Amino acid sequence: MAVTTAALTISSSDLVGDALSLTTSNTLNKVGSTVGIDQTTGMSVVYLTATTNIDVFPTLIEGSLAFQDKASWVYICNKSTDATEFATITISGNVIGRLYGGDFLWMPWSQSEDSAAENLHGDIELAPSVATGMWFDWICVNEGTEYPDAA
């Protein structure tokens, strides 16, 4: 089985009175087990030139329950060097937050299907703030992916 380790260090010497240093690390396992996650989309390197809201993982089937509540981890990074350029991150159109230039996020993803039939079933979406071109990196490390049949 694969061993995937995600680690984080948060540090600041001047945020609070004493130096702040937080370090954590964990191994990414399949749901409810100590067996490592063994699939990934790979790291995508993406250049977007429109402010259109897009699906970050278009190969995942909308409405599929195959991997709902399985272990999926998502990393998204806005590689813009312009601090004013941001991307709005949503799930099914509901806003999580904004990634400004240089920001990243790391979060679990349930791919949870909602009860509204017209909804997009937990899709992670991203909308750049400008159409002049923005670079992004993203990856999903997950327990499984159901790919759509060829048209």
Added chain:
Amino acid sequence: MATINATMSLSSDISEYGLSFSKTMQMNKAGSVDGLELTTGLARRSITNTNHVDLLTAGAGIAVDVTASKSAKVYIKNVGTDATTYINVGFGNASTSGTATVNDNDATFFELGRLYGGNWMLIPWIATSTTGDITIQASVATTAAPQNIEYMVFFE
């Protein structure tokens, strides 16, 4: 202003082609190179039941100044060691009961993902008025055997 650096590293043998990266971000104010300067500090919460409740409430407490035009980052970790129990993290209105608010598309509640023992997450947060609350629900938890989480918000 303060300088806050967050460095994430991921390493894996999941692919024969290798998978490893490290990225550092400086936590800055929205649209600025000035650092965030406020924090909740590292908080710890012991969860002793399976009710669906707010962890962070938009427009209240520390989030009263967090808006779409400002920057905030939220760190949450399940500090347990049990690989079979988890905290379900979501956005929206908590039911406050053992049955979570319905995961629908009317901007009431949506589920993000699960934090099993040892798992952590770091996300941006704009605390919108509709789905801005960050909610939690333990898979199992009792007074005798609580699940514990730690969390920290950095904001402007």
